[in-house]
Amino acid sequence: MSDEQVAAPTNRRRISQRGIATRERILEAANRLMFVRGVNATTLDDVREASQTSKSQLYHHFADKQELVRALVKYRGALVLQRERGGLERLRSFSGLVRWRNALVQANSLNNGRYGCGLGSMAVELSDQDEQARSMLLETFAAWEKLISDGLHRMRDSGALRQDADPEKLATGLMAALQGGYLLANAAHNVAPMEVALDMALEHIKSFLSQPSGEPTR
Amino acid sequence: MSDEQVAAPTNRRRISQRGIATRERILEAANRLMFVRGVNATTLDDVREASQTSKSQLYHHFADKQELVRALVKYRGALVLQRERGGLERLRSFSGLVRWRNALVQANSLNNGRYGCGLGSMAVELSDQDEQARSMLLETFAAWEKLISDGLHRMRDSGALRQDADPEKLATGLMAALQGGYLLANAAHNVAPMEVALDMALEHIKSFLSQPSGEPTR
DNA sequence: CGCATCGGGGACCAACAGGTCCAGGAAAGG
DNA sequence: CCTTTCCTGGACCTGTTGGTCCCCGATGCG
Numbered sequence: 001m002s003d004e005q006v007a008a009p010t011n012r013r014r015i016s017q018r019g020i021a022t023r024e025r026i027l028e029a030a031n032r033l034m035f036v037r038g039v040n041a042t043t044l045d046d047v048r049e050a051s052q053t054s055k056s057q058l059y060h061h062f063a064d065k066q067e068l069v070r071a072l073v074k075y076r077g078a079l080v081l082q083r084e085r086g087g088l089e090r091l092r093s094f095s096g097l098v099r100w101r102n103a104l105v106q107a108n109s110l111n112n113g114r115y116g117c118g119l120g121s122m123a124v125e126l127s128d129q130d131e132q133a134r135s136m137l138l139e140t141f142a143a144w145e146k147l148i149s150d151g152l153h154r155m156r157d158s159g160a161l162r163q164d165a166d167p168e169k170l171a172t173g174l175m176a177a178l179q180g181g182y183l184l185a186n187a188a189h190n191v192a193p194m195e196v197a198l199d200m201a202l203e204h205i206k207s208f209l210s211q212p213s214g215e216p217t218r
Numbered sequence: 219m220s221d222e223q224v225a226a227p228t229n230r231r232r233i234s235q236r237g238i239a240t241r242e243r244i245l246e247a248a249n250r251l252m253f254v255r256g257v258n259a260t261t262l263d264d265v266r267e268a269s270q271t272s273k274s275q276l277y278h279h280f281a282d283k284q285e286l287v288r289a290l291v292k293y294r295g296a297l298v299l300q301r302e303r304g305g306l307e308r309l310r311s312f313s314g315l316v317r318w319r320n321a322l323v324q325a326n327s328l329n330n331g332r333y334g335c336g337l338g339s340m341a342v343e344l345s346d347q348d349e350q351a352r353s354m355l356l357e358t359f360a361a362w363e364k365l366i367s368d369g370l371h372r373m374r375d376s377g378a379l380r381q382d383a384d385p386e387k388l389a390t391g392l393m394a395a396l397q398g399g400y401l402l403a404n405a406a407h408n409v410a411p412m413e414v415a416l417d418m419a420l421e422h423i424k425s426f427l428s429q430p431s432g433e434p435t436r
Numbered sequence: 437c438g439c440a441t442c443g444g445g446g447a448c449c450a451a452c453a454g455g456t457c458c459a460g461g462a463a464a465g466g
Numbered sequence: 467c468c469t470t471t472c473c474t475g476g477a478c479c480t481g482t483t484g485g486t487c488c489c490c491g492a493t494g495c496g
Contacts, residue, residue, distance in 0.1 A: 016441095184390070
């Protein structure tokens, strides 16, 4: 999970191992807190306390709160993409997609649908507030969708998916269903809506399979 | 739009017409500001200024900020449901659903996908912060989905939709696609993802139509 | 070992947010 | 009208939050 340094340090002057560790600790704490409380509802004092650091360290590693938030966007994006790469990089069949769905649902069910998607909720909170954060999030979403569409491309090339399937649109649809599912599940404190949403998107992809393996209805 | 009093006044003591108007003015201003900046990023001073009122009036009509926010949740929910009732109450055919989709897309394209859904963004921001707001939002989503599923039920009863279609699940899926579409469109400052998401959901519903009218692919 | 940096602790500050108060003006209601 | 209640203006208070500062300790390097 937190191997190597997922957090890209702002290279400039020489930097010690201890410094990197502290920076990582701050980001990790900010990540945790802002995941459950939201970005704007988390204070720097909260982060300071949770990371067992002091004010000066926060400002030693980040110019201000906005920079910390931006670093967090990068950090979280890297984590999500890393995780998703694991589940999607070898995607070659519809059943692989189902496994991917199940993993997401299971993870989210651990907190009864609460908190939603780390990227999605930041996107909602920051898009109209920090242009730079928005564009980083946009890029991350694009990379995430590309992991999906690459998999769908492989399925199409191998003949599993029909030629008239559009991997990019299917990936966007699936991502929207995922994000919408996260949102509704969060409001409901219940994973069920997320399951329904993902199943809809998968059913839609299924309709582009070459051999209609299962019964197409229901 | 703002006919009658959408904002339910907290009936208790006798209340003058002027008082109602002021309360409405505050809610209207809070609605506008919090729609573009988000709830937590909007201060009471912002609201005070935008509504041309004073601090004492804010606290005369609302106990504190949390109460104002909760009133806004009600207010916005009523507005959305009112609007949606217009577009969904008479829904009886697939083309009606397409018209509904087009109206939402067009409205959102006016601001290039920005700001997202007034209810969805509040849900993200408040769900982990104000239990009461969350449950009101949950109810509103349920009512919204019911407008959709009622329409789908009518379509099923009239034979337009096959018997094996599940209106509730279809409505949830459509709602998730809508919310996810709003979210991605907001991050992208572009309506396109929302269109793709809604089209996916509509295509999915289309697959449950009795007579496959159009070409099913593409 | 001794200098130059880097890293850390925590007191301190200023601005701003939410929230209070009171005095005066407008509406009801008799 | 004239009393009572409601409504409004805006000054004021106070806790919190982001942000600064200074001094000391740790670390790396010749």
